[in-house]
Amino acid sequence: MKRLSLDEAVALLQSGEVVALPTETVYGLAARADRTESVQKIFHAKGRPAHNPLICHISSVEMLERYAVIRSEDRPLFSLWPGPLTLLLPKIGIPDVVTAGSALCAFRMPSHPLFLEAITKTGVPLAAPSANLSGKTSPVTAQMVEESLEGRIPGVVDGGPCSIGIESTVVLREGRSVRILRPGAITEKDFEALGFTVQQGQPDHKDPQGRGLLSPGRLPVHYAPAVPLIFVEECYTEDLLQRLHRFLQGENDLFQVLEERLPVSRMDCRQPALLQPEPDAAAFASKLYRSLDTLSRSASVILSFRLGDDGMGRAVNDRLRRAASLRLSPSDTGSGR
Ligand code: TXA
Ligand code: MG
Secondary structure, three states: OEEOOHHHHHHHHHOOOOEEEOOOOOOEEEEEOOOHHHHHHHHHHHOOOOOOOOEEEOOOHHHHHHHEOOOHHHHHHHHHOOOOEEEEEEEOOOOHHHHOOOOEEEEEOOOOHHHHHHHHHHOOOEEOOEOOOOOEOOOOOHHHHHHHHOOOOOEEOOOOOOOOOOOOEEEEEEOOEEEEEEOOOOOHHHHHHOOOEEEEOOOOOOOOOOOOOOOOOOOOOOOEOOOOEEEEEEEOOHHHHHHHHHHHOOOOHHHHHHHHHOOOOOHHHHOEEEOOOOOOHHHHHHHHHHHHHHHHHHOOEEEEEEOOOOOOHHHHHHHHHHHOOEEEOOOOOOOOO
16 A cells, blocks of 8 residues: 555545544544545445444534534533544534434544644545454554555555554533543543543433444454453452463463363463553553554463553553453452452
């Protein structure tokens, strides 16, 4: 695939093609959101199921006002833009293919200057999911985009590594409360500082029309790396790590009960790699997808541990949980006795 200049990318976008562009979170696979045929090319290139809706990226509140119904209570949230925040709002004139039939559309104003410039120059909102094959980890470099989508899209604009490294926070505002549907770099504290109360997770009802889904990334396994990932649902300790290593080498009976649940045979466990945790969750997030990609090349199985839920820890844990082929709870690992 071609490395594109921004002007080449804009010309392709205007003519209804898809191109990969950097954002501050992950690389996006963009197409103009106002045309059904161009948006369909995104689903086709990614192999994405049509029931999984896309985020529309806008470059200004003025642009948003043309495509969404905005209430005064929404406006304080705009102070978190441009940035890694996605808001669900009733749509105006956005084709149903973007929202999988829902009357609500996800909108985000990214902060990456190249992506913002691409929207401004194209002149319409750009629909963009992460620029990877459906179900795989999101790309955070132009090279990762090439490895995932080679032969499927005309090109990528190289903006260097993404600074945040995991996908945006997706929220639904309900009165003075914000529901976090997908955790990200904008956290509970940011909404509380604006006077909102915060709820986590999926609502148990559908959108007001009862049509589409309100549940981003609903599949429990998502974002999967190339080799199995074992996610230990408790915080990292040296002792636990040593016991897991011994188990993977077949020397430890503690985990025998787990054997039939292992995503790989014990033979394949001979090359376990540890996704080395870091106290700073934001720094860990920025390297997460690249580390998984790198470890997948040499290891046969990857071990990871839950971080504390503070700050971006919650978002990192969410991605690790979804990426895992096996989740071990504290009782499985014999701790907490
Ligand atoms: O940081 C990001 O959000 C990146 C960059 C490219 O902006 N995009 C991204 O897109 O992660 P994607 O498609 O991989 O994830 C979008 C999430 C999905 O979980 C999807 O289900 C949810 O947002 N979503 C999009 N539109 C929705 C809608 N109308 N209703 C409910 N959920 C929606
Ligand atoms: Mg994605």
